[in-house]
Each structure stands twice: as C-alpha cells, then as structure tokens.
Amino acid sequence: MKLKSKAVGLANSVLPVLLAFIIGGIIMIAIGENPFETYGILLGKSLLTTKGFLTTLHYASPLILTGLAIAITFKANIFNMGVEGQMLLGAFFSGIVGAYIPLQMNSILAKIICLTVGVLCGAIFAMVPAILKAYFKVNEMVVTLMLNYAVIKVLEFLATGVFRDLSSGYVSTPTIQQNAMFSRLGSSRITAFFFIAIAAYVVMYFVMNKSKLGYETTAIGKNLDFAEATGMRVHRKILILMAISGALSGLAGAGYMMSDQFKFSLSFSGNPGLGWDGMLIALLGAHSPTGVLIAAVFYAALKTGADNINLYSTVPKEIVTVIQGLIILFLAVKFLHEHTPMTEKLKTFFSKIKISKNREAQ
Amino acid sequence: MSIIETIDLTRKFGDFTANDAVNLSVEKQEIKCIVGENGAGKSTLMNMLYGLLKPTSGKILIRNQETVINSPVQAIANGLGMVHQHFKLVHSLTVYENILLGTEIKKSKNSLFIDNKKEIEEVRKLIEKYKFELNPTDKIEDISVGCRQRVEILKMLYRDVDILILDEPTAVLTPQEVDDLFVNLRELRSQGKTIIVITHKLREVMELSDSVTVIKQGKVVGNLLTRDTSESELAQLMVGRDVVLTVKNTQKSDVSDEIAYKTENICTINDYGKEVLHNISFSVRKGEILGVAGVEGNGQSELVKVLTGIMKTTNGKVYIEGKDITDEWPDELRKDGIGIIPEDRYAQGLCETMSISDNCIAGYHNDKNICKGGFLHRKNINALRDKFIRDFDIRVGSIDGNVGQLSGGNAQKIIIAREFESHSKLLIACQPTRGVDIGSIEFIHKQILEYRDRGNAVLLISSELSEIMSLSTRVVVMYKGEIVDEVIPRDTNTTAIGLLMAGIKN
Numbered sequence: 001m002k003l004k005s006k007a008v009g010l011a012n013s014v015l016p017v018l019l020a021f022i023i024g025g026i027i028m029i030a031i032g033e034n035p036f037e038t039y040g041i042l043l044g045k046s047l048l049t050t051k052g053f054l055t056t057l058h059y060a061s062p063l064i065l066t067g068l069a070i071a072i073t074f075k076a077n078i079f080n081m082g083v084e085g086q087m088l089l090g091a092f093f094s095g096i097v098g099a100y101i102p103l104q105m106n107s108i109l110a111k112i113i114c115l116t117v118g119v120l121c122g123a124i125f126a127m128v129p130a131i132l133k134a135y136f137k138v139n140e141m142v143v144t145l146m147l148n149y150a151v152i153k154v155l156e157f158l159a160t161g162v163f164r165d166l167s168s169g170y171v172s173t174p175t176i177q178q179n180a181m182f183s184r185l186g187s188s189r190i191t192a193f194f195f196i197a198i199a200a201y202v203v204m205y206f207v208m209n210k211s212k213l214g215y216e217t218t219a220i221g222k223n224l225d226f227a228e229a230t231g232m233r234v235h236r237k238i239l240i241l242m243a244i245s246g247a248l249s250g251l252a253g254a255g256y257m258m259s260d261q262f263k264f265s266l267s268f269s270g271n272p273g274l275g276w277d278g279m280l281i282a283l284l285g286a287h288s289p290t291g292v293l294i295a296a297v298f299y300a301a302l303k304t305g306a307d308n309i310n311l312y313s314t315v316p317k318e319i320v321t322v323i324q325g326l327i328i329l330f331l332a333v334k335f336l337h338e339h340t341p342m343t344e345k346l347k348t349f350f351s352k353i354k355i356s357k358n359r360e361a362q
Numbered sequence: 363m364s365i366i367e368t369i370d371l372t373r374k375f376g377d378f379t380a381n382d383a384v385n386l387s388v389e390k391q392e393i394k395c396i397v398g399e400n401g402a403g404k405s406t407l408m409n410m411l412y413g414l415l416k417p418t419s420g421k422i423l424i425r426n427q428e429t430v431i432n433s434p435v436q437a438i439a440n441g442l443g444m445v446h447q448h449f450k451l452v453h454s455l456t457v458y459e460n461i462l463l464g465t466e467i468k469k470s471k472n473s474l475f476i477d478n479k480k481e482i483e484e485v486r487k488l489i490e491k492y493k494f495e496l497n498p499t500d501k502i503e504d505i506s507v508g509c510r511q512r513v514e515i516l517k518m519l520y521r522d523v524d525i526l527i528l529d530e531p532t533a534v535l536t537p538q539e540v541d542d543l544f545v546n547l548r549e550l551r552s553q554g555k556t557i558i559v560i561t562h563k564l565r566e567v568m569e570l571s572d573s574v575t576v577i578k579q580g581k582v583v584g585n586l587l588t589r590d591t592s593e594s595e596l597a598q599l600m601v602g603r604d605v606v607l608t609v610k611n612t613q614k615s616d617v618s619d620e621i622a623y624k625t626e627n628i629c630t631i632n633d634y635g636k637e638v639l640h641n642i643s644f645s646v647r648k649g650e651i652l653g654v655a656g657v658e659g660n661g662q663s664e665l666v667k668v669l670t671g672i673m674k675t676t677n678g679k680v681y682i683e684g685k686d687i688t689d690e691w692p693d694e695l696r697k698d699g700i701g702i703i704p705e706d707r708y709a710q711g712l713c714e715t716m717s718i719s720d721n722c723i724a725g726y727h728n729d730k731n732i733c734k735g736g737f738l739h740r741k742n743i744n745a746l747r748d749k750f751i752r753d754f755d756i757r758v759g760s761i762d763g764n765v766g767q768l769s770g771g772n773a774q775k776i777i778i779a780r781e782f783e784s785h786s787k788l789l790i791a792c793q794p795t796r797g798v799d800i801g802s803i804e805f806i807h808k809q810i811l812e813y814r815d816r817g818n819a820v821l822l823i824s825s826e827l828s829e830i831m832s833l834s835t836r837v838v839v840m841y842k843g844e845i846v847d848e849v850i851p852r853d854t855n856t857t858a859i860g861l862l863m864a865g866i867k868n
Contacts (some may be wrong), residue, residue: 206737210737210738210740211736211737211738212727212728212733212736212737212738213736215720215723215727215738216727218716218720219713219716219720219724222713222715222716223709223713223714223715223716225706225709225710226709226710226711226712226713226724227713228672228692228710229670229671229672229692229702229704229709229710229711229725230692230693230710230724230725230727231671231691231692231693231694231695231696231725232693233691233693
C-alpha cells in the first residue's frame with residue numbers, strides 16, 4: 001500500500017519532466033536540430049562528467065535551501081511566497097558585513113558571522129507576514145508576495161546609494177573580504193557551501209519526518225481544526241515554521257553571496273530568482289526533503305547544461321527555459337491519482353475505443 | 363409486485379467485498395428499512411442503486427425491467443431519488459430556489475429571466491400536495507435542520523421520483539422533528555410513493571417501517587416484516603450476538619461530595635457577536651455523569667467549544683479540582699487531566715488523511731513516552747496503537763492505513779481509546795455515539811460507565827435523549843444558551859425533559 005502510493009508520487013514528478021523533454025525535442029526537430037544530441041550535451045556535460053557534476057552541485061546548493069524553505073511551509077498549508085525576498089535580504093546584509101569585517105579576522109569566524117547575519121535577516125524578515133497571519137489573520141500569500149517587491153526596491157536603493165561600490169562600473173556593493181569567501185575545492189566550482197546545504201537537508205529530513213514539529217506540521221497542513229483541537233497551538237507553529245523558512249532562505253542567499261557572487265548587484269539572483277526556482281523545485285520534489293534534494297540537483301543540471309548547449313551546439317540555450325516552463329505546466333496536472341490505478345484507466349480507455357470500432361464495423 | 367429488485371448484486375473494492383450477492387426486493391408503496399452496523403455495506407448498496415457506484419456483478423431490476431444506472435441523473439430519470447445524510451443545499455438561497463435548482467422555470471422558452479412568481483406557485487402546490495410544513499420563500503440558512511430535510515425530500519419529489527431513498531434521515535433531527543418526518547413519510551406512502559430508509563436506530567424501524575432487510579458484513583441476513591419481529595431480534599441479526607439494548611447503569615459507589623469540575627457564569631459570543639451562552643453554571647462531582655440535554659443549536663456546541671479550549675469565554679470561570687482553567691489552550695486542558703471526545707469526529711477528533719498511529723497520539727504527542735527531545739518515538743507509538751486496537755477491539759483493514767478508511771464506529775473507538783487511556787480525571791464527551799453502530803454504542807456506553815466507576819467525572823453532551831437518560835446521574839437542560847433546569851433521570855420522564863428542551867418550565 002505504502003509502496004504503491006510512493007510509486008504514484010514518483011510518477012507524478014517524473015512524468016511532467018519526461019513530457020517536457022519530449023515536447024522540447026519536438027521543438028528542436030522543428031527548428032532543424034537533433035534533440036538526442038542536444039539532450040546528450042545538456043545532461044551529459046552537467047551530470048556525467050566530474051567537473052560538470054561538481055558545477056551542478058555548486059549551483060544546486062542555494063536551490064536545495066530555497067526548495068526546503070518552501071517545502072516546510074507548504075507542507076503546513078502556509079504559503080510563504082516571500083522566499084525570494086528573504087533570500088535577497090539575507091544575501092545583501094551578509095554581503096555588507098562580509099565587505100566590512102576586518103581582513104585579519106579568523107576566516108572561519110568571518111564566515112560564521114556572515115552566514116549568521118544572512119540567516120537572521122531572512123528569519124526576522126519572515127516574521128512580518130508570520131505575525132500578521134498568526135495574530136491578525138492577514139493572508140500570508142499576499143503579504144509575502146508583495147513584500148518581495150518592497151525588499152527588492154529597498155535593496156536597490158541601498159545598493160545604488162549608501163552601500164554603492166564607487167570603484168565598480170555598475171551598481172553593486174563592495175566585494176566581500178577574502179576571509180569571508182568560500183574557496184573552491186580543487187579546480188572544481190564546488191565549495192564548502194554545498195556541504196552546508198547538505199547538512200541543512202539532513203536536519204530538515206529529520207525535522208520533517210521524525211520530529212514532533214514535523215508531525216504537527218503535517219497535521220496543520222491536513223486538518224487545521226484537528227490540529228487546533230488537539231492542542232498544537234497553530235499560531236505559534238506558524239511563527240516557528242516561517243522562521244525556519246526565512247532562516248533557510250537567508251542561508252541560501254548568504255551562501256550564494258559567499259560562494260558565487262561575492263557582491264550584491266541588481267542581477268544577484270538571476271532570472272527567475274533562486275527563490276522562485278525553489279518553488280518549482282519544492283513542487284517537483286513533492287514537498288519532501290529528499291525530493292527537493294533530487295529536484296534541486298536536476299534543476300541545477302539544466303542550468304549548467306544550458307551554458308554547455310551554448311558552447312557545444314547551435315541550439316539556442318533558451319530551449320532550457322522552454323523546457324522549464326513546460327515542466328511547470330505539466331506539474332500542474334496530476335496525472336495519476338493514488339486510488340485509480342493506471343491500468344484500470346487504460347482499460348476503460350481501450351474498451352471505449354473497441355466499442356466505437358465495433359459500432360463502425362456494424 | 364416489487365418495484366425495485368436486485369439480483370446477486372455484488373460490489374468489490376479490491377479484495378474487500380462490500381456487497382456479496384445481495385438480493386433485495388422492495389414492494390410498491392411500502393416503507394422499507396435497511397439496517398446494519400456501520401460498515402455493513404448499506405451505503406454501498408444504496409450508492410449502486412443511485413448510480414454513484416458500479417456493481418462488480420449482478421443486476422438491478424426497476425419495475426421488473428433490468429436497468430443499468432450510471433449516474434444519479436439516470437437514477438432520477440428512472441424515478442429513483444436519494445436524500446443524503448448531509449444535505450446538499452445552497453444556504454443563501456430560498457427554499458423554492460433550492461428545489462428548482464437546475465430546472466428553473468423561465469418567463470418564456472428562450473428568456474434569460476426566471477419566473478419567480480410561477481416558481482413559488484409551483485413549490486407551494488407541491489408543499490400542499492404532500493402536506494409538508496414549509497414556507498417556500500424562507501432562506502435555507504434561517505430554517506431548522508428538519509425543514510432543510512423536507513426541502514431535500516421536495517427536491518426529489520419535484521423531479522417526479524416515486525422511490526425515495528433516505529440515508530440516516532433521523533441522525534440530525536430532534537425527537538420532535540423525527541415525529542414530523544415520520545408523519546410526512548407516511549403521507550408520502552399513502553400517495554403512492556415507495557420509501558427506503560437506511561438506519562441503525564431500531565426503535566425507529568419498528569415505528570416506521572413495513573418491512574426490514576438486515577445486512578451484515580455485506581450479506582443479507584434477514585428479510586422480515588416489521589409486525590413479525592422485534593427490536594431485540596433485529597439487533598441480534600445485525601451483530602450476530604445478543605446485545606444489551608440499554609446498558610445496565612448501576613452506580614456501584616456512591617457519588618462523593620467532592621466537586622471535580624465546576625463552571626461559574628460562563629458567557630460567550632459567536633463570530634457574529636451574538637451571545638450564545640449565558641451564565642452557564644454547573645458542577646460535576648467525582649464519580650458522576652452530568653448529562654447536558656437540549657435540542658441541537660441551543661448552545662451545546664458552543665459550550666463544548668468553550669470547555670475544550672477552541673472558543674473563548676467573555677465572562678465566567680472554569681475550575682478543575684479548584685484550579686482555574688478558564689480559557690486554557692487544548693494542550694493545557696489535556697495536561698490538567700481532561701479527556702475530550704469532540705462533537706465532530708472528523709473535524710476536531712481525527713485527521714482522516716493521517717495514519718492510525720498518528721491519530722492515536724494526537725493531543726498527547728508531548729508525552730514523555732512518545733516524544734523524546736523533540737523527536738517522536740515510533741516504536742512506542744506503534745506499541746500504543748497496537749494496544750488500542752487490541753483493547754478496544756478496533757477493526758482495521760490495514761494497520762498502516764489512514765483513519766479515513768475506517769468505519770464511523772471504529773474511527774470513534776480510536777478517539778475513545780486515546781482519551782480513556784490518558785489517565786484523565788474528567789471526560790467531556792460530546793455526541794460520543796453519533797453515527798456509530800449498535801455494537802460500538804454498547805461498547806462506548808460501557809466504557810463511559812466504567813470510567814465513572816473508577817471515581818472520575820464525566821460531562822456528557824448528547825442530542826440522543828435516551829443516551830442522556832440512561833447514563834447520567836443528573837441532567838441539566840439547555841435552552842437558548844441557558845440552563846433552564848436540572849433533573850434527575852430516575853425521578854422524571856422523557857416527556858418532562860422534552861418540555862424543558864422546548865423551553866417550557868412549569
């Protein structure tokens with residue numbers, strides 16, 4: 001029984017990806033390219049070569065964290081759409097602190113300070129919608145979504161004014177100090193930040209599957225009345241879950257700052273931002289920590305693969321954006337339902353065909 | 363001549379046979395009751411007749427013609443209508459609008475506008491024809507549950523059905539409303555309608571029906587004429603053993619004078635600012651059961667909500683053993699030794715989409731045995747679940763399955779097990795046997811009495827007057843948010859309490 005529902009869940013995540021790839025392939029044929037070759041480059045270079053795989057893991061690190069940030073709140077039916085904003089805020093202030101810490105500070109201490117600043121910024125900022133939701137019943141979806149734009153504008157103001165690095169040719173904050181940077185391991189792109197992300201995954205795995213908080217989260221998500229009546233203090237849990245979500249978002253931002261960008265520019269998070277990508281990843285991973293981990297790596301592989309397509313083939317790299325869009329589209333469709341076996345559906349489908357054929361024959 | 367007949371009707375869900383070769387035959391113009399325990403397969407059978415489920419094998423004959431019913435629309439076209447236990451009405455619309463929903467009468471054939479006058483006229487005629495008491499222009503949200511049920515019945519009658527299926531029609535009604543319903547149903551019978559009633563209240567079967575079919579574990583175990591049978595025979599057929607219809611309530615120990623639980627002048631307002639509880643004061647002593655009787659909607663639900671920490675008081679105090687627990691959170695109340703059987707089992711008591719074991723710990727998941735350092739102790743939880751299943755005879759299909767797969771009685775037993783095994787001192791039991799089968803009712807009643815005999819206090823809130831009368835030591839009657847009187851069951855009778863419930867005090 002459990003195995004079956006797991007298989008259905010897996011199929012519901014894998015099918016959209018497959019369909020997106022098939023339609024992406026058709027588009028490539030239409031523009032006169034070989035889809036197999038392109039997909040070979042796309043996935044082969046980002047997953048099957050050591051260097052490419054490590055690059056993929058590097059890009060996956062912040063995505064794992066934003067994915068987890070969204071998964072934990074969605075599991076409780078709380079919709080934190082503000083992961084992007086919380087992530088940016090964490091990134092910005094960890095970057096500022098990283099730029100102004102003394103160079104002679106112990107490098108581990110420097111990193112811990114920067115990460116902590118990022119985590120705190122994300123968590124505290126997430127408290128705004130959480131308090132409004134828990135104590136004033138304000139819809140958290142609207143507040144979190146709108147606060148993203150507020151935070152983006154505030155950071156733009158700070159980056160172009162107070163914290164602008166005047167020596168830089170474009171709008172950005174000063175580069176963080178050497179001792180706050182995560183250095184690459186060997187010749188690959190991967191840094192210690194990846195292991196921090198993995199550690200966060202392990203913690204979240206236990207929190208969501210084995211802990212009391214995880215149990216209460218599931219109950220709140222599935223039946224609010226029940227959770228309230230059995231004494232789970234839902235308003236308090238909303239604060240805790242939003243704080244965790246914000247902290248993970250802030251950690252994602254700070255880590256990305258210290259391992260990849262090193263300064264805050266207006267295109268820090270890319271397009272769509274890491275927070276938005278996290279939403280897709282959480283959906284693809286069915287809000288389970290392990291699902292999020294796998295989905296984040298897959299998604300990062302598409303990102304690195306896009307660059308390789310540009311380098312090694314004539315297919316425009318935008319094809320990857322098309323595929324991402326298609327995945328989102330197909331994810332919205334639940335192909336399999338736990339209680340209606342596919343075989344039965346197919347049977348009824350074929351029996352209908354048979355009947356209509358028989359009629360034609362008559 | 364039978365108007366509806368099933369021949370070897372079978373329905374399987376995977377390996378589980380819900381209906382096993384059921385042969386049912388209903389005569390024209392009779393009231394047929396179908397009785398059976400929860401999960402016996404009554405609903406499955408009716409859903410097949412009404413086109414909601416497809417039979418795995420077997421035939422359905424309507425007026426001696428083999429008929430395949432694929433949807434409720436087809437069922438209605440065949441003259442077969444169903445009134446569900448939970449009404450499907452639009453609350454903001456009026457009675458006549460609900461009855462004509464989907465078949466509105468328009469001003470002219472291609473007009474966009476509805477001819478309200480004609481609609482009201484039609485519905486009024488219908489109401490008069492069947493001698494129902496109803497005002498077609500009342501809004502559903504303003505009328506009582508009994509009236510709403512009449513609307514549901516009229517909805518079917520308007521569509522010209524001559525066979526009516528009613529699923530547990532009395533579950534939501536007050537004693538007076540039940541009487542009204544029976545009058546209505548008899549009137550319908552006299553006008554040529556055939557009525558099938560699904561129920562497990564045997565007293566009503568005896569009072570209402572012409573014939574009875576008893577179903578047990580998916581099989582028909584008895585086809586009887588009502589005049590040839592008795593309540594106890596039916597009960598025996600249903601459960602396959604002798605059941606004590608009313609549990610023996612012998613108070614072993616004398617009630618001590620020690621007050622276990624006390625409320626003083628509780629008041630509260632609902633979401634609309636209306637005062638729904640006014641100066642409720644009562645006390646429960648150790649070793650006694652205090653019953654709260656009343657017609658539903660007179661503040662009992664709100665009282666339970668206030669006492670279980672879901673609603674806040676605006677005034678008044680609640681004490682357990684002298685400790686002030688006014689407006690405490692549900693988890694604090696449980697810590698203070700209060701067991702709670704909530705009114706709506708699937709809203710406040712259980713989570714249908716979570717596993718049995720997860721439901722077994724709900725409310726007590728902070729206990730040292732269950733939660734260590736923030737992490738759940740799965741082994742202990744599963745042991746607890748197995749103990750519950752064994753001790754309380756909970757029948758589960760799959761031990762790892764969800765609570766939603768259990769029948770009403772077994773689901774209720776999970777709550778009972780959870781709240782009884784928590785070593786509480788006071789039990790707040792709200793509608794503890796609503797919608798559960800006879801076997802489970804007997805079991806639950808016994809458990810409550812044993813609990814009391816251990817020197818604990820029980821606050822019993824129920825709309826089932828017989829339950830209140832047979833279990834309680836003392837009874838308070840609620841009317842319009844106030845306690846109108848207190849009586850002792852031994853010294854009074856149902857009629858007297860019925861009058862109090864209607865707010866008439868001599």
